[in-house]
Amino acid sequence: MEELLELSEEKILNTALSFKRHLFSRINWTNRLIGIKGARGTGKTTLVLQWLKELNLKKNETVYVSLDDLYFTANTLLTTVRKFRQHGAKIVVLDEVHKYPNWAKEIKNLYDRYTDLKIIFTGSSVIDISRQEGDLSRRALIYELKGMSYREFLDFQYEKRLPVFTLEQLLDPGLNLRTQFDEDFKPLEFFQEYLEYGYYPFFKEDKGGYLQRLRQLVRFIVEYDMAELKGFDIRHAKKMLQLLYVVAQSVPFKPNINKLAEKTGIHRNSINNYLYFLHEAKLVELLHQAGSSMATLQKPEKIYMENTNLLFALSESPPSKGTVREVFFNNQLSGQYKVTHSPVTDFEVDNKYSFEIGGQSKGRKQIASLSKAWVVKDDLEYPVGNALPLWIFGFLY
Secondary structure (H helix, E strand, C coil): HHHHHHHHHHHHHCCCCCCCCCCHHHCCCCEEEEEEEECCCCCCCHHHHHCCCCCHHHHCCCEEEEEEEEEEHCCCHHHHHHHHHHCCCCEEEECCHHHHCCCCHHHHHHHHHHCCCEEEEEEEEECCCCHHHHHHHHEEEEEECCCCCCCHHHHHCCCCCCCCCCCCHCCCCCCCHHHHHCCCCCCCCCCHHHHHHCCHHHHHHEEEEEEEEHHHHHHHHHHHHHCCCCCCCHHHHHHHHHHHHHHCCCCCCCHHHHHHHHHHHHHHHHHHCCCCCCCCCEEEEEEEEECCCCCCCCCCCCEEECCCCHHHCCCCCCCCCHHHHHHHHHHHHECECCCCEEECEEEEECEEEEEEEEECCCHHHHHHCCCCEEEEEEECCCCCEEEEHHHHHHCCC
């Protein structure tokens, strides 16, 4: 256990505070039980270590441990945390909880037993808190950390401190976007770089090998993290990777179940389940028809890669500009807003706003009959009439 405490102290000490993810300021850190979910590589560990460092408590009062440490193959979480508390711990951060059997039940027991102890836990986006034994969903505040927005990328990579907007603000004709930025700000200067490299913070470690690392990350998520999904048979991981590869070559993909089954060797009755698993792992986004049920077994209208970086990493050839536009728009809004497919336009948001995504030549003909509809263009710096620039949707968080 002494080794765990030393490792905890070292990790907290070596954590940089210069850049914090958007979620840092949104978390209610006063709660006694907090859960942070997110896809691998989005920065959950860094976020909780930054919080511990900012507290600046005595080293025995805060402890960080990762539950995939070999220590936990021979020691229980309950016993370990009890010892931490005996040594003065007031706050315990438990990372990678999905790697520990019965994690939810033991965390519940710790929460109920030690009312003077604050527990923060992080886990893969594939875990369903509400279905875990012990039902932590009634006790914990649960947050989800997405990859970086375009705004965050500009802050992280180029130290540009820029504002956050709500969707309602962006759609307000009274908002003059130009006045919200410095005169020398060039919104498209680094946009392509973000689309290819800026979603996962680890790009900064090795940009040259970033796309290869992303491909390895995808394999790791499918072969290891998805084993935590109820109903997923890990023996089908190879078919899952094959399905993901097929989708990546043709997104936005309108699924033909029979053709997908033929290409992947997956039984047609299982295709929708597999797509759902990929969605839960934050590898793809499933776009359903506006007003329809979001049921697991319902065939989606379109399938997108979860983010543009995955699209560039998994595509055999450079993806089309149209695909990149739609993946970016869907990614930056999903999670915060309800994004669905519209029979008239590319997207409907919160059942009231319609958006048609395109390039310079995209006109208003398709949205002429709609009252709350906008054309979104990727080569536009600032709004012109009812046309909005694509990049600004990267400033929603």
